[in-house]
Amino acid sequence: MRTFDAYVVGKDDAPGIVVIQEWWGVDFEIKNHAIKISQLEPGFKALIPDLYRGKVGLDTAEAQHLMDGLDWPGAIKDIRASVNWLKSNGSKKVGVTGMCMGGALAIASSVLVPEVDAVVGFYGTPSSELADPAQAKAPIQAHFGELDNFVGFSDVTAAKNLEEKLKASGVAHEVHIYPGNGHAFLNRSPEGVSRRKSMGLSDEDEAAVELAWSRFTSWMKQYLA
Secondary structure (H helix, E strand, O other): OOOOOEEEEOOOOOOEEEEEOEOOEOOHHHHHHHHHHHHOOOOOEEEEEOOOOOOOOOOHHHHHHHHHOOOHHHHHHHHHHHHHHHHOOOOOOEEEEEEOHHHHHHHHHHHHOOOOOEEEEEOOOOOOOOOOHHHOOOOEEEEEEOOOOOOOOOOHHHHHHHHHHHHHHOOOEEEEEEOOOOOOOOOOOHHHHHHHHHOOOOOOOHHHHHHHHHHHHHHHHHHHO
């Protein structure tokens, strides 16, 4: 039995979406994303599992330390428990999404969590030790910034490698690369923007953000409705 805190928002009987945190933990920005997701048409029930068990990284060093200490297979178990909780609490179908570290875990969930109905991953790919996307079973849509410099994790090369693996998997998939955008380009709250700037990420592209969310919505609607 896995027990952990979760942040849940949205209509009770709506399709469910598990929203996986960035390396920061369950902070303001991932909650902003969950609230946004719950309000997208036709309405979703979003759940963020607290993979760090209450810890939040306030700067990149802390976040790196928390991510390095993460039990990744344990996080997959948390995601599976979250999917099954949503399915037993009114959501007939459940998708998984995540950003950064959460994007990697979302894609891994398509391989490792049989109950997942659809995945959208943002700027992250799983290590080959955790999951091989060529074994994906649920449809995957993935989003990357062209200027992302997290080499082998979310840069353009990682995006292209993921696309090759997804072709081999035979599942429905889309891989989108956004020109002129860096890592974590969805983070648009005032705090999120200043945090990105402190990391040297100064791109601001509202059109790309809107496009990514509209693609997200149509993908989740298609497979969860």
